[in-house]
Amino acid sequence: DALLGCHRSYRSQPTHGIGKFKYLLPKEGPKKRKEKVQMKEISAGTEYQYGDVNIQMTSYDLCLVEHFAQYVHRLCNRLSIRVNESYAMPTKTNEVLFLEERGSKMQLDAVLTTHQRVVQIRGLSSTFAPILLEIIQSSQPEGVHLLVKQHTEADFKSRLKSRPELEELLSQMS
Amino acid sequence: AESVTPESLFLHALCTFFSCSSWLPQRVPLQGSHWQSSLLDLRTSLPVRAQPKKKKKVDVKKEQAQKERMKKRIKKLEKAAPELIPIEDFITPLKYSESNRVRSLPALSPEESERRVLLMKKWCLFKQKQDEAEKKAIKAVVESQQEALKELRLESEELYQAAIRRDEGLFPFQRDGPSYTPPLPGYDPPEGKCIDITKVYTQ
Numbered sequence: 001d002a003l004l005g006c007h008r009s010y011r012s013q014p015t016h017g018i019g020k021f022k023y024l025l026p027k028e029g030p031k032k033r034k035e036k037v038q039m040k041e042i043s044a045g046t047e048y049q050y051g052d053v054n055i056q057m058t059s060y061d062l063c064l065v066e067h068f069a070q071y072v073h074r075l076c077n078r079l080s081i082r083v084n085e086s087y088a089m090p091t092k093t094n095e096v097l098f099l100e101e102r103g104s105k106m107q108l109d110a111v112l113t114t115h116q117r118v119v120q121i122r123g124l125s126s127t128f129a130p131i132l133l134e135i136i137q138s139s140q141p142e143g144v145h146l147l148v149k150q151h152t153e154a155d156f157k158s159r160l161k162s163r164p165e166l167e168e169l170l171s172q173m174s
Numbered sequence: 175a176e177s178v179t180p181e182s183l184f185l186h187a188l189c190t191f192f193s194c195s196s197w198l199p200q201r202v203p204l205q206g207s208h209w210q211s212s213l214l215d216l217r218t219s220l221p222v223r224a225q226p227k228k229k230k231k232v233d234v235k236k237e238q239a240q241k242e243r244m245k246k247r248i249k250k251l252e253k254a255a256p257e258l259i260p261i262e263d264f265i266t267p268l269k270y271s272e273s274n275r276v277r278s279l280p281a282l283s284p285e286e287s288e289r290r291v292l293l294m295k296k297w298c299l300f301k302q303k304q305d306e307a308e309k310k311a312i313k314a315v316v317e318s319q320q321e322a323l324k325e326l327r328l329e330s331e332e333l334y335q336a337a338i339r340r341d342e343g344l345f346p347f348q349r350d351g352p353s354y355t356p357p358l359p360g361y362d363p364p365e366g367k368c369i370d371i372t373k374v375y376t377q
Contacts, residue, residue, distance in 0.1 A: 036255040037255055037256055037257065037258055038255075045340070047339055047340060048338055048339065048340060049340065050340055050345075053345065059351070062263060079312075088261045088263060088264070089261075090259040090260075090261055090262070090372070091261065091262045091263055091372070092370065092372045093370070093371050093372050093373075094368050094369065094370055094371070095368070095369040095371050096366060096367075096368055097366050097367055097368075097369065098364045098365065098366030099364055099365040099366055101364070106366065106367070109366065111371075113262075115263060126338060126339060126340035126341065127319060127323070127338065128316070129340075129341070129344060130344070131312070131315050131316065131319070133344075133347060134315075135308070135312060137349060139308075140349065140351050140352070141351055142351050142352055142353060142354055143351050143353070144351040145348070145349070145350050145351060146347075146348065146349045146350075146351070147346060147347070147348050148345060148346065148347040148348075149345050149346035149347070150345050150346075159258055159259060160256040160257065160258060160259065161256065161257050161258070161259055161375045161376060161377040162374070162375070162376050162377070163251065163256070163376065163377045164376055165251060166248065166251045166252065169244055169247055169248050169251070170248065172244065173241075173244060173245075173248070
């Protein structure tokens with residue numbers, strides 16, 4: 001017996017292993033580590049296929065733009081176009097001031113928030129691209145501005161927080 | 175920094191010494207071996223030589239230490255992963271989650287609820303027809319495109335290959351959404367400006 005073979009006497013006692021309970025609990029998976037925000041590889045695409053394409057929808061109306069983004073995502077799923085990511089760009093806030101009729105003071109008119117949603121697709125074939133654009137345009141709601149362009153590193157970097165200290169130090173070094 | 179050699183400095187010091195002092199006996203001007211110098215010369219030469227060397231050592235060391243410190247700081251900052259800017263759309267403001275007020279809705283009559291259910295059914299049917307029409311339209315367009323390409327292939331292989339290729343001028347593509355009403359003719363908008371007050375996040 002392995003328990004009796006070792007030189008420690010208490011391991012052969014009937015109370016060995018008393019107090020253990022972790023073997024009764026369900027097994028926890030591997031510890032979830034925070035995934036580092038890294039840029040995924042941007043594919044350039046072949047001659048007959050476009051690489052990573054960003055469909056950017058901008059509007060002042062949040063609900064409209066959200067629903068339109070969902071519609072575009074579901075459409076791509078239905079047409080079996082691979083969707084890499086579907087994310088939101090940071091909101092921009094604008095204060096609109098107008099000059100009063102009689103007076104030199106600027107009066108606050110409104111505070112407008114601009115919302116932008118992006119659906120990133122890959123592997124769009126060259127023959128199907130104009131058809132997809134037509135479909136999206138036909139169901140474009142009012143006030144939603146559509147922009148379709150290739151994905152670049154600059155687009156990804158615009159989502160990240162700026163690091164002024166690092167930039168300052170790098171500029172000092174060089 | 176000028177490249178100062180000890181020999182040149184030594185010469186310079188010697189010349190100045192030579193010019194200012196008149197009590198020195200007539201000396202032969204420096205020709206070659208200036209190492210055979212008097213004790214006086216030696217005394218003046220040593221401190222003059224030592225100073226610039228000290229400056230160099232201290233400067234170089236300080237600069238090197240500074241550079242290393244900067245490199246360490248850069249490494250530390252680069253180690254931290256870049257963060258995404260938080261999106262304000264997805265963060266509910268606290269004032270909406272703090273209050274406990276609950277809306278009290280009036281009770282619906284059975285006719286009203288029946289009317290609503292029938293309306294919902296009609297809406298679902300309408301949406302289904304719309305969706306089916308869209309799918310049919312897409313299918314028809316794709317089929318006609320494939321047929322056209324087939325015919326083109328039969329006509330000429332070159333044109334077919336050129337048609338299959340991707341269009342570089344397609345992206346970027348921009349389009350403004352349709353507006354509810356056309357623009358008013360002769361409308362004079364008031365003067366004003368737009369200020370961007372987006373919150374800037376730094377890491």
